[in-house]
Amino acid sequence: MKIRSLLSLLAVFLVSLIVAVSCTFPQPPTSTTSPSAVSTNQSIRLGFNNWPSFLYMQVAEESEIFNQNNVNVDLIFYDYAKSLQALKEGKIEANFHGLSDTIKMIDGNSNFNPVIVLTTDVSNGGDAMIVQKEIKQMADLKNKKVAVEKGEINHYFLLLALEKAGMSEADIKLESLDTRAAVAAFVESQVDAVVLALPYTKEALKRAGSQVLVSTKDFPQAIPAHLVVDRKLIEERRSDVQALVNTWFATLNFVRQNPESSYKIMADYMGVSVSEFKGYESEIKFFSAEENLRAFNSGSDLTSLPYAAKELSNFLLNAGMIKQKPDISQLFDSSFVEAYANSLNK
Structure with a gap:
């Protein structure tokens, strides 16, 4: 699955310093929740980073789509790796990141139980x-x-x-x-x-x-991105998890209907032009609710998340990235996307 562009440089330094400064992006963690977004309900601390699809949550925040779906969210920006650590340590209850990192979270971590409830997109050149x-x-x-x-x-x-x-x-x-x-x-x-x-x-x-x-154009299913939550959040606040999933799809629709204002929000947050942001977005493929449901099904290739997770677990184990083969039998929960899809047919 990290940018805030610096608007000025004080002087011309060595090339290394220039590159370091130009790659200095938003400093984590930063809450983007505004006072108007706070409700009497307990908030969900939701981590996100600068992967293009994840920035749709900034649109949800600024356009009050979280509120419209009756969920109180404390949206926090992290560098990618730090967002993973924050989720494992309980500093946030939900986060956007990739499948491989979710599998690594299971390895030797008995106190944390991640659940993938949504596929946002797959990297397609990103x-x-x-x-x-x-x-x-x-x-x-x-x-x-x-x-x-x-x-x-x-x-x-x-x-x-x-x-x-x-x-x-x-x-x-x-x-x-x-x-x-x-x-x-x-x-x-x-x-x-x-x-x-x-x-x-x-x-x-x-x-x-x-x-x-x-x-990843050469490996089109290799790096899917997800909304991952702590299982405790599902057990204790299932309706809020449903609201997060509903908000995701509502935001996709909002951006399609309001592209000018939406892309400006995301481009401004990244510190780039709208055309630059659209260039980033062209290198990912969003998943619809229907594509999500197909991906949750068992299968025999990487279009199936259970298959992909199994293959990825083997790969990570052989590569020495994890110490033991994790139990992925409870890693996916399609019920929230199913509920959203069913609501469209009513």
Whole structure:
């Protein structure tokens, strides 16, 4: 599944400082709940980050769609990795993030029980490996320095791309760097390749001659994104979880009906132009309620979330990202999307 553009720079420093500043995005955690949004109901602390689809929640906040669906939400922006930690530590009750990270949450964490209640979208080019101009194919990465945030979703994507090319992590020199440092290292030519998600891919492509070697267009079902909640929230406040799901679909409809104001909200939040934001959004594919329900079904390929979770669990275990095979039998709950879909037919 991180930007607030800086509007000014005080001076021209070294290239490394320029890149670091240009990649300094909103500082987590930041609550965006306005006083008018507060109700007497207990609020849900909902984490989100700068993945384009997740910013639809900022539209829901500013357009009072949460209120219209009778749910009180404290919307909190985090850097992606920190949002995962916040959910595990109980600092938030719900969060938007990817399937692989949800599976990793189960591993050895008996006090936290994540449940996926909604698929927002899948990455369709939004995650990519950016390489320097001399690298033309995956084989050219052998013994080259590749920067990625180890253990996070783009590390998984890197391993997937290497595996497809008949390679492994042992064939490259992996540089474990957080996202912003990875961007800076690549732009400064300290590494040969970098694996990133939107919007950082755009920053990396500022390096002269750089290009996309592989992206999720080559792995269209590899990185789905979800609304994930703590099972305690379902047990104690089921109607509020339903309201969150209803709000998601209501916001999709609102954006379609009010594109000008909605895209301005999201672009302003990211600190980019509306056209830039639309460019980001073109590299993801939103899921309708019907597509959600199909994805929740059992199947034999990656279009089925239970199948994808099983395959991903095996992959993560073999890659050493998790210590044991997790129990994913209770990971998905389609009932909230089903209830929303049924409401449309009344």
